[in-house]
Amino acid sequence: MEHSLHDCIESISKIIRIDSTQAAPLPSMPFGKGAADCLAYFLNLAQTMGFATKNYDNYIGEVLFGEGEPFAILCHLDVVPAGNGWTYPPFGGEIHGGRLYGRGAMDDKGPAVICLYCLKALMDEGFCPARTIKLIVGCNEESGWECIAHYNKVAQMPREGFSPDADFPAIFAEKGILQLRLEYALPNAPFSDLSGGERANMVCDFVQATSSFFDPAHAETCGVTLAGGTVTARGKSAHASTPEKGDNAIGKILRYFSFADERIRTICEDLFKDRAQLTSLCDDTGALTLSPNQIRYSGDILSITVDIRYPASLSEKFLTDKFRAFGARVAILHHQKPLRTDRDGFLLTTLKRVYEQATGKDGTPIAIGGGTYARALHCGAGFGPQFPDEPSVIHQKDEYISLENIEKLFSIYRAAIFELTKNPHP
Numbered sequence: 001m002e003h004s005l006h007d008c009i010e011s012i013s014k015i016i017r018i019d020s021t022q023a024a025p026l027p028s029m030p031f032g033k034g035a036a037d038c039l040a041y042f043l044n045l046a047q048t049m050g051f052a053t054k055n056y057d058n059y060i061g062e063v064l065f066g067e068g069e070p071f072a073i074l075c076h077l078d079v080v081p082a083g084n085g086w087t088y089p090p091f092g093g094e095i096h097g098g099r100l101y102g103r104g105a106m107d108d109k110g111p112a113v114i115c116l117y118c119l120k121a122l123m124d125e126g127f128c129p130a131r132t133i134k135l136i137v138g139c140n141e142e143s144g145w146e147c148i149a150h151y152n153k154v155a156q157m158p159r160e161g162f163s164p165d166a167d168f169p170a171i172f173a174e175k176g177i178l179q180l181r182l183e184y185a186l187p188n189a190p191f192s193d194l195s196g197g198e199r200a201n202m203v204c205d206f207v208q209a210t211s212s213f214f215d216p217a218h219a220e221t222c223g224v225t226l227a228g229g230t231v232t233a234r235g236k237s238a239h240a241s242t243p244e245k246g247d248n249a250i251g252k253i254l255r256y257f258s259f260a261d262e263r264i265r266t267i268c269e270d271l272f273k274d275r276a277q278l279t280s281l282c283d284d285t286g287a288l289t290l291s292p293n294q295i296r297y298s299g300d301i302l303s304i305t306v307d308i309r310y311p312a313s314l315s316e317k318f319l320t321d322k323f324r325a326f327g328a329r330v331a332i333l334h335h336q337k338p339l340r341t342d343r344d345g346f347l348l349t350t351l352k353r354v355y356e357q358a359t360g361k362d363g364t365p366i367a368i369g370g371g372t373y374a375r376a377l378h379c380g381a382g383f384g385p386q387f388p389d390e391p392s393v394i395h396q397k398d399e400y401i402s403l404e405n406i407e408k409l410f411s412i413y414r415a416a417i418f419e420l421t422k423n424p425h426p
Contacts (some may be wrong), residue, residue, distance in 0.1 A: 013093035016102035035139040059150035066129030072161025074373035075112035076141030111164035129421040166382025170351035172365035182328035190260035197294030203246030222256040240307035241369035243291035285367040309369035312338035
Protein backbone atom coordinates (compact mmCIF):
# COMPACT_ATOMS: atom_id res chain seq x y z
CA MET A 1 0.00 0.00 0.00
CA GLU A 2 2.75 2.49 0.92
CA HIS A 3 4.57 1.78 -2.35
CA SER A 4 1.35 2.24 -4.36
CA LEU A 5 0.55 5.45 -2.49
CA HIS A 6 4.02 6.85 -3.17
CA ASP A 7 3.70 6.02 -6.87
CA CYS A 8 0.21 7.55 -6.98
CA ILE A 9 1.45 10.81 -5.46
CA GLU A 10 4.34 10.95 -7.90
CA SER A 11 2.00 10.35 -10.85
CA ILE A 12 -0.36 13.12 -9.73
CA SER A 13 2.62 15.46 -9.45
CA LYS A 14 3.79 14.57 -12.96
CA ILE A 15 0.41 14.98 -14.62
CA ILE A 16 -0.11 18.37 -12.93
CA ARG A 17 3.09 19.55 -14.61
CA ILE A 18 1.37 19.22 -17.98
CA ASP A 19 -0.62 22.39 -18.63
CA SER A 20 -3.84 20.98 -20.08
CA THR A 21 -5.76 24.26 -20.21
CA GLN A 22 -7.72 24.29 -23.45
CA ALA A 23 -5.72 25.94 -26.23
CA ALA A 24 -6.14 26.57 -29.94
CA PRO A 25 -6.64 23.34 -31.89
CA LEU A 26 -3.77 21.77 -33.79
CA PRO A 27 -3.81 18.92 -36.31
CA SER A 28 -5.11 15.82 -34.48
CA MET A 29 -5.16 17.84 -31.23
CA PRO A 30 -8.65 19.37 -30.94
CA PHE A 31 -7.95 21.06 -27.59
CA GLY A 32 -4.29 21.91 -28.10
CA LYS A 33 -0.99 20.16 -27.42
CA GLY A 34 -1.19 20.29 -23.63
CA ALA A 35 -4.48 18.40 -23.46
CA ALA A 36 -3.22 15.79 -25.94
CA ASP A 37 0.03 15.34 -23.98
CA CYS A 38 -1.89 14.95 -20.75
CA LEU A 39 -4.15 12.28 -22.23
CA ALA A 40 -1.13 10.46 -23.66
CA TYR A 41 0.58 10.50 -20.26
CA PHE A 42 -2.48 9.06 -18.52
CA LEU A 43 -3.09 6.31 -21.07
CA ASN A 44 0.60 5.38 -21.21
CA LEU A 45 0.63 5.11 -17.41
CA ALA A 46 -2.37 2.76 -17.57
CA GLN A 47 -0.68 0.65 -20.24
CA THR A 48 2.43 0.21 -18.08
CA MET A 49 0.08 -1.13 -15.38
CA GLY A 50 -1.23 -3.77 -17.78
CA PHE A 51 -4.54 -2.23 -18.82
CA ALA A 52 -5.98 -1.99 -22.30
CA THR A 53 -6.61 1.60 -23.37
CA LYS A 54 -8.24 3.53 -26.18
CA ASN A 55 -7.56 7.05 -27.38
CA TYR A 56 -10.47 8.52 -29.31
CA ASP A 57 -8.75 11.09 -31.50
CA ASN A 58 -7.34 13.07 -28.56
CA TYR A 59 -10.83 14.14 -27.56
CA ILE A 60 -11.18 11.54 -24.83
CA GLY A 61 -9.71 8.20 -23.78
CA GLU A 62 -10.51 5.20 -21.64
CA VAL A 63 -8.91 2.47 -19.55
CA LEU A 64 -10.61 -0.94 -19.62
CA PHE A 65 -10.77 -3.56 -16.88
CA GLY A 66 -13.03 -6.62 -16.64
CA GLU A 67 -15.86 -8.09 -18.67
CA GLY A 68 -19.63 -7.75 -18.68
CA GLU A 69 -22.08 -4.86 -18.67
CA PRO A 70 -20.10 -1.59 -18.73
CA PHE A 71 -19.67 0.59 -15.66
CA ALA A 72 -18.22 4.09 -15.99
CA ILE A 73 -15.83 6.10 -13.89
CA LEU A 74 -15.89 9.49 -15.59
CA CYS A 75 -13.03 11.95 -15.02
CA HIS A 76 -11.46 14.84 -16.89
CA LEU A 77 -7.87 15.88 -17.48
CA ASP A 78 -8.37 19.44 -18.73
CA VAL A 79 -8.16 22.31 -16.27
CA VAL A 80 -9.36 25.89 -15.98
CA PRO A 81 -6.75 28.65 -16.41
CA ALA A 82 -4.40 29.05 -13.47
CA GLY A 83 -5.36 32.64 -12.71
CA ASN A 84 -3.26 34.94 -10.55
CA GLY A 85 -1.64 35.07 -7.13
CA TRP A 86 -0.34 31.54 -6.65
CA THR A 87 2.09 30.87 -3.80
CA TYR A 88 3.57 27.89 -5.64
CA PRO A 89 3.77 27.26 -9.40
CA PRO A 90 0.32 26.25 -10.68
CA PHE A 91 1.89 23.63 -12.96
CA GLY A 92 4.72 22.65 -10.64
CA GLY A 93 3.16 19.72 -8.82
CA GLU A 94 5.15 20.68 -5.72
CA ILE A 95 4.61 19.30 -2.22
CA HIS A 96 4.66 21.70 0.73
CA GLY A 97 3.41 21.08 4.24
CA GLY A 98 1.72 17.79 3.37
CA ARG A 99 -0.10 19.27 0.39
CA LEU A 100 0.43 18.67 -3.32
CA TYR A 101 -0.19 21.97 -5.11
CA GLY A 102 -1.22 22.60 -8.70
CA ARG A 103 -4.08 23.26 -11.07
CA GLY A 104 -6.03 20.02 -11.35
CA ALA A 105 -4.90 18.55 -8.03
CA MET A 106 -8.55 18.26 -6.97
CA ASP A 107 -10.29 19.07 -10.25
CA ASP A 108 -9.87 16.51 -11.66
CA LYS A 109 -6.41 15.07 -12.36
CA GLY A 110 -5.80 13.95 -8.79
CA PRO A 111 -9.00 11.88 -8.51
CA ALA A 112 -8.50 10.45 -12.03
CA VAL A 113 -5.02 9.17 -11.14
CA ILE A 114 -6.24 7.84 -7.77
CA CYS A 115 -9.00 5.86 -9.49
CA LEU A 116 -6.45 4.43 -11.92
CA TYR A 117 -4.29 3.26 -9.02
CA CYS A 118 -7.40 1.75 -7.41
CA LEU A 119 -7.91 -0.35 -10.54
CA LYS A 120 -4.25 -1.39 -10.40
CA ALA A 121 -4.54 -2.40 -6.74
CA LEU A 122 -7.68 -4.43 -7.40
CA MET A 123 -6.06 -6.15 -10.38
CA ASP A 124 -2.95 -7.00 -8.34
CA GLU A 125 -5.18 -8.50 -5.66
CA GLY A 126 -6.68 -10.85 -8.25
CA PHE A 127 -10.04 -9.12 -8.44
CA CYS A 128 -12.05 -10.02 -11.55
CA PRO A 129 -14.85 -7.49 -11.99
CA ALA A 130 -18.17 -8.84 -13.21
CA ARG A 131 -18.61 -5.69 -15.26
CA THR A 132 -16.38 -3.93 -17.77
CA ILE A 133 -15.01 -0.96 -15.90
CA LYS A 134 -14.43 1.99 -18.21
CA LEU A 135 -12.27 4.68 -16.65
CA ILE A 136 -13.09 7.46 -19.12
CA VAL A 137 -10.96 10.60 -19.17
CA GLY A 138 -12.06 13.61 -21.20
CA CYS A 139 -10.13 16.68 -22.29
CA ASN A 140 -12.88 19.32 -22.63
CA GLU A 141 -15.04 19.14 -19.51
CA GLU A 142 -14.35 22.71 -18.44
CA SER A 143 -15.09 24.26 -21.83
CA GLY A 144 -18.03 22.65 -23.56
CA TRP A 145 -18.09 18.82 -23.36
CA GLU A 146 -17.11 18.27 -26.99
CA CYS A 147 -15.14 15.30 -25.68
CA ILE A 148 -18.31 13.59 -24.44
CA ALA A 149 -20.13 14.36 -27.69
CA HIS A 150 -17.26 12.75 -29.61
CA TYR A 151 -17.24 9.69 -27.35
CA ASN A 152 -20.95 9.18 -27.97
CA LYS A 153 -20.24 9.17 -31.71
CA VAL A 154 -17.37 6.68 -31.71
CA ALA A 155 -18.02 4.51 -28.64
CA GLN A 156 -20.82 3.35 -26.36
CA MET A 157 -21.33 5.24 -23.12
CA PRO A 158 -22.19 3.00 -20.15
CA ARG A 159 -25.58 3.58 -18.60
CA GLU A 160 -24.34 3.66 -15.01
CA GLY A 161 -21.35 5.04 -13.15
CA PHE A 162 -19.92 7.78 -10.98
CA SER A 163 -17.72 10.82 -11.44
CA PRO A 164 -15.08 11.67 -8.79
CA ASP A 165 -15.44 15.35 -9.64
CA ALA A 166 -17.85 16.71 -7.06
CA ASP A 167 -18.52 16.48 -3.33
CA PHE A 168 -19.00 13.85 -0.67
CA PRO A 169 -21.32 12.25 0.14
CA ALA A 170 -22.83 11.01 -3.14
CA ILE A 171 -24.74 13.43 -5.39
CA PHE A 172 -28.32 12.54 -6.30
CA ALA A 173 -29.03 15.74 -8.24
CA GLU A 174 -27.20 18.50 -10.07
CA LYS A 175 -28.85 21.80 -10.90
CA GLY A 176 -29.26 22.89 -14.47
CA ILE A 177 -26.41 24.92 -15.93
CA LEU A 178 -27.09 27.88 -18.19
CA GLN A 179 -24.41 30.24 -19.49
CA LEU A 180 -25.68 33.34 -21.25
CA ARG A 181 -24.04 36.25 -23.00
CA LEU A 182 -25.89 39.47 -22.25
CA GLU A 183 -25.26 42.33 -24.68
CA TYR A 184 -26.17 45.86 -23.65
CA ALA A 185 -26.10 48.77 -26.10
CA LEU A 186 -23.96 51.34 -24.29
CA PRO A 187 -22.86 54.23 -26.54
CA ASN A 188 -20.86 56.97 -24.87
CA ALA A 189 -19.89 54.73 -21.99
CA PRO A 190 -17.65 56.18 -19.25
CA PHE A 191 -14.81 53.96 -20.46
CA SER A 192 -13.19 53.35 -23.84
CA ASP A 193 -12.45 49.71 -23.18
CA LEU A 194 -13.10 47.24 -20.39
CA SER A 195 -12.29 43.55 -20.08
CA GLY A 196 -11.98 40.82 -17.49
CA GLY A 197 -12.71 37.19 -16.69
CA GLU A 198 -11.04 34.07 -18.05
CA ARG A 199 -13.83 31.47 -18.10
CA ALA A 200 -17.59 31.45 -17.82
CA ASN A 201 -17.43 28.99 -14.92
CA MET A 202 -14.87 30.90 -12.82
CA VAL A 203 -15.65 33.88 -10.60
CA CYS A 204 -13.78 36.81 -12.16
CA ASP A 205 -10.73 37.93 -10.16
CA PHE A 206 -9.41 40.74 -12.40
CA VAL A 207 -10.97 43.50 -14.52
CA GLN A 208 -9.36 46.55 -16.09
CA ALA A 209 -10.76 49.55 -17.95
CA THR A 210 -9.46 52.69 -19.63
CA SER A 211 -11.41 55.72 -18.47
CA SER A 212 -11.25 59.46 -17.81
CA PHE A 213 -13.74 59.11 -14.95
CA PHE A 214 -11.72 59.88 -11.84
CA ASP A 215 -13.40 59.69 -8.43
CA PRO A 216 -10.99 58.58 -5.66
CA ALA A 217 -13.65 58.54 -2.94
CA HIS A 218 -15.95 56.16 -4.82
CA ALA A 219 -12.95 54.13 -6.02
CA GLU A 220 -12.00 53.42 -2.43
CA THR A 221 -15.59 52.57 -1.51
CA CYS A 222 -15.95 50.17 -4.46
CA GLY A 223 -12.54 48.54 -4.02
CA VAL A 224 -10.98 49.65 -7.32
CA THR A 225 -7.67 51.38 -7.98
CA LEU A 226 -7.00 54.37 -10.24
CA ALA A 227 -3.72 54.98 -12.03
CA GLY A 228 -3.06 57.12 -15.11
CA GLY A 229 -6.45 56.69 -16.75
CA THR A 230 -6.65 52.99 -15.87
CA VAL A 231 -9.25 51.54 -13.49
CA THR A 232 -8.45 48.13 -12.01
CA ALA A 233 -10.55 45.81 -9.87
CA ARG A 234 -9.21 42.67 -8.21
CA GLY A 235 -11.11 39.87 -6.54
CA LYS A 236 -10.86 36.19 -5.70
CA SER A 237 -11.64 33.34 -8.05
CA ALA A 238 -13.97 30.48 -7.15
CA HIS A 239 -16.12 27.91 -8.90
CA ALA A 240 -19.15 29.51 -10.51
CA SER A 241 -21.49 27.09 -8.71
CA THR A 242 -20.41 28.65 -5.40
CA PRO A 243 -19.94 32.34 -6.23
CA GLU A 244 -20.23 33.27 -2.57
CA LYS A 245 -16.81 31.69 -2.00
CA GLY A 246 -15.21 34.18 -4.39
CA ASP A 247 -14.97 37.94 -4.67
CA ASN A 248 -16.20 39.12 -8.06
CA ALA A 249 -14.10 41.90 -9.57
CA ILE A 250 -16.78 42.67 -12.17
CA GLY A 251 -19.19 43.78 -9.46
CA LYS A 252 -16.58 46.18 -8.06
CA ILE A 253 -15.82 47.92 -11.34
CA LEU A 254 -19.49 48.17 -12.36
CA ARG A 255 -20.35 49.70 -8.99
CA TYR A 256 -17.62 52.28 -9.52
CA PHE A 257 -18.83 53.23 -13.01
CA SER A 258 -22.44 53.28 -11.85
CA PHE A 259 -21.63 56.63 -10.23
CA ALA A 260 -20.86 57.96 -13.73
CA ASP A 261 -23.67 56.33 -15.72
CA GLU A 262 -27.21 55.46 -14.65
CA ARG A 263 -27.39 52.71 -17.29
CA ILE A 264 -24.51 50.89 -15.59
CA ARG A 265 -26.21 51.33 -12.23
CA THR A 266 -29.24 49.46 -13.60
CA ILE A 267 -27.06 46.64 -15.00
CA CYS A 268 -25.24 46.37 -11.70
CA GLU A 269 -28.48 46.19 -9.73
CA ASP A 270 -29.87 43.50 -12.04
CA LEU A 271 -26.79 41.29 -11.92
CA PHE A 272 -25.27 41.93 -8.51
CA LYS A 273 -28.15 43.10 -6.34
CA ASP A 274 -30.58 40.61 -7.90
CA ARG A 275 -33.39 43.09 -8.35
CA ALA A 276 -35.52 40.37 -9.98
CA GLN A 277 -34.96 38.08 -6.94
CA LEU A 278 -33.81 35.17 -9.10
CA THR A 279 -31.61 33.76 -6.33
CA SER A 280 -34.69 33.28 -4.16
CA LEU A 281 -35.91 30.57 -6.56
CA CYS A 282 -35.34 27.23 -4.88
CA ASP A 283 -36.43 23.59 -4.69
CA ASP A 284 -34.96 20.38 -3.21
CA THR A 285 -31.97 20.66 -5.55
CA GLY A 286 -31.07 24.03 -4.05
CA ALA A 287 -31.33 27.73 -4.80
CA LEU A 288 -30.47 29.46 -8.07
CA THR A 289 -27.00 30.99 -8.24
CA LEU A 290 -26.02 33.81 -10.58
CA SER A 291 -22.40 34.66 -11.32
CA PRO A 292 -21.37 37.25 -13.97
CA ASN A 293 -17.88 36.04 -14.81
CA GLN A 294 -16.69 37.64 -18.05
CA ILE A 295 -17.04 41.20 -19.33
CA ARG A 296 -15.96 43.01 -22.50
CA TYR A 297 -16.69 46.43 -24.02
CA SER A 298 -16.30 46.88 -27.75
CA GLY A 299 -18.14 48.82 -30.45
CA ASP A 300 -20.53 50.48 -27.97
CA ILE A 301 -21.63 47.04 -26.72
CA LEU A 302 -21.08 45.89 -23.14
CA SER A 303 -21.02 42.09 -23.17
CA ILE A 304 -21.33 40.15 -19.91
CA THR A 305 -21.26 36.36 -19.64
CA VAL A 306 -23.25 34.99 -16.71
CA ASP A 307 -23.20 31.50 -15.26
CA ILE A 308 -26.52 30.33 -13.77
CA ARG A 309 -27.05 27.13 -11.79
CA TYR A 310 -30.81 26.67 -11.58
CA PRO A 311 -33.17 24.41 -9.60
CA ALA A 312 -34.37 21.32 -11.43
CA SER A 313 -37.99 22.51 -11.35
CA LEU A 314 -37.23 25.54 -13.55
CA SER A 315 -36.78 25.72 -17.31
CA GLU A 316 -34.22 27.32 -19.59
CA LYS A 317 -36.96 29.36 -21.31
CA PHE A 318 -38.23 30.77 -18.02
CA LEU A 319 -34.75 32.04 -17.22
CA THR A 320 -33.85 33.44 -20.64
CA ASP A 321 -37.15 35.35 -20.65
CA LYS A 322 -36.21 36.86 -17.28
CA PHE A 323 -32.86 38.09 -18.62
CA ARG A 324 -34.41 39.50 -21.79
CA ALA A 325 -36.61 41.59 -19.52
CA PHE A 326 -33.40 43.26 -18.31
CA GLY A 327 -33.16 44.93 -21.71
CA ALA A 328 -30.23 42.89 -22.94
CA ARG A 329 -29.79 40.86 -26.07
CA VAL A 330 -29.47 37.27 -24.83
CA ALA A 331 -27.38 34.52 -26.44
CA ILE A 332 -27.29 30.99 -25.02
CA LEU A 333 -23.67 29.85 -24.89
CA HIS A 334 -24.04 26.58 -23.01
CA HIS A 335 -26.88 24.62 -21.44
CA GLN A 336 -27.05 21.39 -19.50
CA LYS A 337 -30.32 20.10 -18.15
CA PRO A 338 -30.54 19.13 -14.47
CA LEU A 339 -29.60 15.64 -13.31
CA ARG A 340 -31.67 13.48 -10.94
CA THR A 341 -30.79 9.95 -9.91
CA ASP A 342 -32.90 7.60 -7.78
CA ARG A 343 -31.69 7.97 -4.20
CA ASP A 344 -32.95 4.48 -3.38
CA GLY A 345 -31.34 2.75 -6.36
CA PHE A 346 -28.32 0.42 -6.36
CA LEU A 347 -25.77 3.09 -7.29
CA LEU A 348 -26.56 5.66 -4.62
CA THR A 349 -27.31 3.21 -1.82
CA THR A 350 -23.96 1.53 -2.48
CA LEU A 351 -22.05 4.82 -2.53
CA LYS A 352 -23.83 5.90 0.65
CA ARG A 353 -22.83 2.68 2.43
CA VAL A 354 -19.20 2.90 1.27
CA TYR A 355 -18.88 6.51 2.40
CA GLU A 356 -20.41 5.82 5.80
CA GLN A 357 -18.22 2.79 6.41
CA ALA A 358 -15.09 4.72 5.43
CA THR A 359 -15.80 7.94 7.34
CA GLY A 360 -18.33 7.13 10.05
CA LYS A 361 -20.36 10.11 8.85
CA ASP A 362 -23.84 10.49 7.40
CA GLY A 363 -23.81 9.56 3.73
CA THR A 364 -27.28 10.78 2.77
CA PRO A 365 -27.06 11.87 -0.88
CA ILE A 366 -27.10 15.60 -1.60
CA ALA A 367 -27.74 17.99 -4.50
CA ILE A 368 -25.15 20.42 -5.87
CA GLY A 369 -24.87 23.31 -8.28
CA GLY A 370 -21.76 21.97 -10.00
CA GLY A 371 -21.98 20.02 -13.20
CA THR A 372 -20.16 16.71 -13.67
CA TYR A 373 -19.83 14.06 -16.33
CA ALA A 374 -22.44 12.10 -14.35
CA ARG A 375 -24.97 13.95 -16.51
CA ALA A 376 -23.71 11.95 -19.48
CA LEU A 377 -25.07 8.75 -17.92
CA HIS A 378 -28.56 7.36 -17.66
CA CYS A 379 -27.85 6.63 -13.99
CA GLY A 380 -24.94 8.70 -12.69
CA ALA A 381 -23.70 10.34 -9.53
CA GLY A 382 -20.91 12.63 -8.47
CA PHE A 383 -18.86 11.12 -5.63
CA GLY A 384 -16.13 13.22 -4.01
CA PRO A 385 -13.33 14.21 -3.86
CA GLN A 386 -14.40 17.26 -1.80
CA PHE A 387 -15.05 16.38 1.84
CA PRO A 388 -17.89 18.41 3.42
CA ASP A 389 -15.86 19.65 6.40
CA GLU A 390 -12.92 20.98 4.39
CA PRO A 391 -12.44 24.24 2.43
CA SER A 392 -12.86 24.00 -1.32
CA VAL A 393 -9.93 25.13 -3.46
CA ILE A 394 -11.39 24.12 -6.82
CA HIS A 395 -11.00 26.87 -9.48
CA GLN A 396 -9.06 28.94 -6.95
CA LYS A 397 -5.44 29.94 -6.63
CA ASP A 398 -3.25 27.50 -4.66
CA GLU A 399 -5.44 24.52 -5.53
CA TYR A 400 -4.09 21.51 -3.66
CA ILE A 401 -4.82 17.97 -2.53
CA SER A 402 -3.49 16.86 0.83
CA LEU A 403 -1.37 13.71 1.00
CA GLU A 404 -3.65 12.50 3.79
CA ASN A 405 -6.69 12.85 1.54
CA ILE A 406 -4.99 10.99 -1.30
CA GLU A 407 -4.81 8.00 1.01
CA LYS A 408 -8.42 8.48 2.15
CA LEU A 409 -9.68 8.81 -1.42
CA PHE A 410 -7.74 5.72 -2.50
CA SER A 411 -9.50 3.71 0.22
CA ILE A 412 -12.97 5.10 -0.57
CA TYR A 413 -12.75 4.76 -4.36
CA ARG A 414 -11.22 1.30 -4.19
CA ALA A 415 -14.10 0.11 -1.98
CA ALA A 416 -16.71 1.80 -4.20
CA ILE A 417 -15.34 0.27 -7.40
CA PHE A 418 -15.20 -3.17 -5.77
CA GLU A 419 -18.74 -3.02 -4.41
CA LEU A 420 -20.23 -1.66 -7.62
CA THR A 421 -18.59 -4.15 -9.98
CA LYS A 422 -18.08 -7.38 -7.98
CA ASN A 423 -21.41 -8.72 -9.25
CA PRO A 424 -23.35 -8.27 -12.49
CA HIS A 425 -25.72 -5.34 -12.39
CA PRO A 426 -28.69 -6.31 -10.17
